[in-house]
Amino acid sequence: MPRKSIIQFIVILCLCFTASSSAKPKDDGSQIQADNFYPRVKMVTSMGDIIVELDRAKAPITVNNFLRYVSKRSYENTIFHRIIPDFVVQGGGYDTDFIKKPAFAAIYNESGNGLKNKMYNLTMARENDPHTATRQFFFNMNNNDGLDPGRDWGYSVFGSVQEGYEVLDKMVEVKTDFDPKYGWPDVPVEQVILIKVVILPPI
Template sequence: MLKKVLILLMCLVIPLSFAGCKNNKGSGSSSDAEIDQFAPPAKGETIAIMKTSMGDIKIKFFPSVAPKAVENFITHAKNGYYDNVIFHRVINDFMIQGGDPTGTGMGGESIWNEPFEDEFSEKLRNYRGALSMANRGPNTNGSQFFIVQAPSDTITQDWIDQMKSNKFPDDVVAKYKEVGGTPWLDNKHTVFGQVYEGMDIVDKIAAVEVGANDKPVKDVRILGIEITTVP
């Protein structure tokens, strides 16, 4: 019951809107190649090792689908922009959010010093473990991001029925049911990466005690983000 209440409360903050999810694509969706969001990264592929005060999280990227979001994150990471930045908003069974150097949820900017456009695609979804851009509305991406933490048991029959009624592909509905995630954020927040190792750390961060505005009572920090390649 608590999980249902939490999801309903979040829908008041992030309006539920599946309309247009099938066809509304951003500039990063031109590639025709199939993408397996959950496949491990290939040899030579660029990855990020996010070193947090609670452990390491390893992330792969999707530059063919969301090139600007990937470039923005990797450049910020290499420049140390995210070093010692806190996860300022944490909601268990939903997501963990960071990337704001001010730690308030109101700051941060892109590497271009201005917001950049959304890069939506049918190829990537806000499944559990997705790395997505936080925003204030359409085409307002800056530096903030979140990692989807919602487990499979948050995908209730109500959500399944909503996805089906809004013509989500059968395989997408099945995957959400299998792994969890936040389907109402598809076509609202650009997915540009996926955690492939360290979801146990994401779960630990999501479970910390929080206070006002869902901010952890004790800071959880990104110590640094190493950008490297798979050997």
């Protein structure tokens, strides 16, 4: 090989190495406590604190997605906009002015991971299409077997409450009504606010 070609080859190799070594780290949530299969978060709400253990072992896409929003403080001062006794407490999508929060791309539905929509489990909300979950979530306030996968896709469970059951029990007792401005049923008359979500140290 001519000397000029060898030099050009070496320069290209160096450029490739520099580009790969300066590549940005992942920003999809997988880098957060990357070796922890069961990260925990504390949800600080206007009615008390809730500690949730996330199950990255069975719902890695969903947990990483949730942690990405948490790390960007995107859940701060959002509302639980849908509360139905014996069913769900849902939030994460709207701020206190009922303005829809920005979302990342929708994620793959992991509802077949073996986790069930049991009382106090944390689940991703979605639209009718099974793969439309982005940032909204809900707590099951009953054993919602109908939300588990069967002949059709279900709703992806990705965590369970460890502390703060009584906070959720208080939430389902708040007065709700139809909101004529937005056309939503089951909206709390007095806002229930998710003040912030904190990622707890590994245990």
